[in-house]
Amino acid sequence: MTSFTSSLWDAPWKPAESPLLTQFARDVSPSTLAATTPYPRPQLRRSNDTWTSLNGLWEFDWQPPHLQDPPFGRTLNHSILVPFPVESPLSGLRQNSKHDYMWYRKVVDASFWSCMEGRTWLNMEASDWNTTVYVNGELVMGPNNTPHHIGAFDPFVLDVSPYWFHNTSSTELIIGVYDPTEQGTANGVGKQNSQRLEDPSGIFYTSTSGIWGTVWLECVPEPISIHSLAMETSHPDTQGIVIHAHIHNHEEQMDSPYFLRAFLLEDQRKAKGQEIILDTCKRDVSLFSNQSTTIIFPPPSQGFRYWSPDHPYLYGLRIQVVHSNTLEIIDEVKSYVGVRTVEISSHNLPDLKMATTASSSSSSSHLSLNGHPTFQMAVLDQGFSPDGNYVYANEEALLYDLTMTKQMGFNTIRKHMKMESRRWYYHADRLGLLVWQDLPSRRTQANETGWDSWVEEMTMAIQARQNAPSIIQWTAFNEGWAQNYDNTNSEQNHSLQKLQDQTNTITQQTVQKLQTLDPTRLITDASGGRNVCHQKPLDDYHFWAGGCFGNNTDFHTYCEPDQLLDGLHHVAMDSDPNKAFVLGEYGGILLIHQNHEWYPSRSHGQNKVDTQTQLQDKYDQYAYKIQQAIDHLGLSAAVYTQLTDVETECNGLLTYDRLLKIDVQRIHAINTRVIRHFERRQYSSSMTE
Secondary structure (H helix, E strand, O other), rough: OOOHHHHHOOOOOOOOOOOOHHHHHHHHOOOOOOOOOOOOOOEEEEHHEEEEEOOOEEEEOOOOOOOOOOOOOOOEEEEEOOOOOOOHHHOOOOOOOHHHEEEEEEEEHHHHHHOOOEEEEEEEEEEEEEEEEEEOOOOOOOHHOOOOOOOOOOOEEEEOOOOOOOOOOOOEEEEEEOOOOOHHOOOOOEEEEOOOOOOOOOOEEEEEOEOOOEEEEEEEEEEEEEEEEEOOOHHHHHOOEEEEEEEEEEOOOOOOOEEEEEEEEOOOOOOOOOEEEEEEEEEEOOOOOOOOEEEEEEOOOOOOOOOOOOOOOOOOEEEEEEEEOOOOEEEEEEEEEEOOOOEEEEEEEEEEHHOOOOOOEEEEEEEEEEEEEOOOOOOOEOOOOOOOEOOOOOOHHHOOOOOOOOHHOOOOEEOOOOOOOOOHHHHHHHOOOEEEEOOOOOOOOOOHHHHHHHHHHHHHHOOOOOOOEEEEEEEEEEEOOOOOOOOOOOOOOOOOHHHHHHHHHHHHHHHHHHHOOOOOOOOEEEOOOOOOOOOOOHHHHHHHHEOOOOOOEEEOOOOOOOHHHHHHHHOOOOOOOOOOEEEEEOEEEEEOOOOOOHHHHOOOOOOOOHHHHHHHHHHHHHHHHHHHHHHHHHHHEEEOOEEEOOOEOOOOOOOOOEEOOHHHHHHHHHHHHHHHHHHHHHHHHHHHO
16 A cells, blocks of 8 residues: 655645555645646636635535535534545545535635625536535525536536625535436446445446535626637638637626627747737627627638647637727636547548458548548547546646657547546647547436436536537447446347347437537547447447447457457448548557556456567557558557556556556657558558549
């Protein structure tokens, strides 16, 4: 077990004993946590003097079996370091959420926060799953007059102005959370499991319950403010950059006129920190409350600069609400936008039925970025840390994983069964990493009502991340998890036809929901999921290859390198040529590092090797097979499992505590070779068209 003396941290807090901690855990301190918290909302930033972090020590306790008795005025029995979940070492507790019900309490001194000339908003970046907030003994109602926030992956904001005491010594803030984890039928849970803290094993991991994102206060101007931005860049050459600014009106009617003034700016990195204005736009604000105002920056004569992994150019934005009569700036936010397009395109490649030769050609579809077919050499990233489960120890830890991914030559991340904080996507945008974003699945096969609730939760989570240029596709399901309504997954109890019908229905409906919600991105219906639309029987290959209703045929296999091409060919022969053919998971090479295991006797993975050299050689063997699949099968992407070990699953390129298992330059050279091979292939094809 990893433990440290309390002298390294502020007494009485210290991390709970844990099998592993990363180097970044040493920098975590309750006294500095709030001050070192970076601005949580990078694409809608107000000035630094308008917000403060509430991260740090809170009072904490469990209260089974309900949340009907808020602890007003009562000191709770434990302390917890927010935003780390109760099951994690950095929370200071590392205990299961007993009976799923939790209370948090913090008394905020009046000198700590003042917002006398605006509205006080309480922001919560993430809380899993059903969250209720009280301020000074009053229940805070959310949007649409709802008493609870439902969801684990979407940030939410509450206007606490009517309840906040500015003229007294302190304000009492109480937060109650109910989290059923895998026992729920409607909640997105991903790969969390409430049993893994006491019984670490398998491919599901220690759960994240309660608060797991930054909690912060914000002073928002009155009577009108910018609430959110929605950006569109799907047709930049014809429609330009379109921004829908949602304006929040704190009054029933606005007697005074206002207008929006927006500035499109040069990328700050290119401008070397200076503000270089490229274009301006002015629009009147609707006099009706809570309306959106549309800002349009038309395409410049020389065209926009496109965002890509090689050139992650980000335009700056500055948007103001201005009083039309006095010209006073009422509100101002800063943001950024990346201009990029993504689509499925067709190009001539060898006939799938002639997999052993390249003498014949037919049309095949590929993933295209900015009009150019782009091979996506990806790594699967589950976003777990030994320090905080779902939560990285700090910004440096978050950035380390992304930076290592980029340095190893990957241009894409498949974010697996978890959605990250808004700052994670900001860094992916900034570094130039494409993201395939999984929707965290329900664990149980539930009824249709459970599916409806899950879709609503995922809708909110998607909308919170919809402006990130790095995200290029959503993945609805993974390997058949919760992909039908039955409470059992056993084909012995249900006819195959019934299973197929249910799977078709729920998959098609989910894809249609996603396409309506976000028509600008690609959709994978089921990564390695139930492939029931094919005419052939559901043998082992087809059962784990999705591709009925989305844009991709997505195949999973953990075979040895010499078997990879046969498996891919088997699926490709029965795939829709109008869909991109992708390898959604492969590899999983097991290399165990002694003294860097979560639970040594239970470490597991696929395709075991004993040395770094063997791991790298086997990775290279896979890469050569991928190149052959590009040549003969029209493969568009490959996702290696995985970036880091996760608890007892030891098939990462790094250990769980972030020790490199590989030589970064060697993996970079292999990945670059595959990407360049695809590019040369595309160039040769274009020359013959």
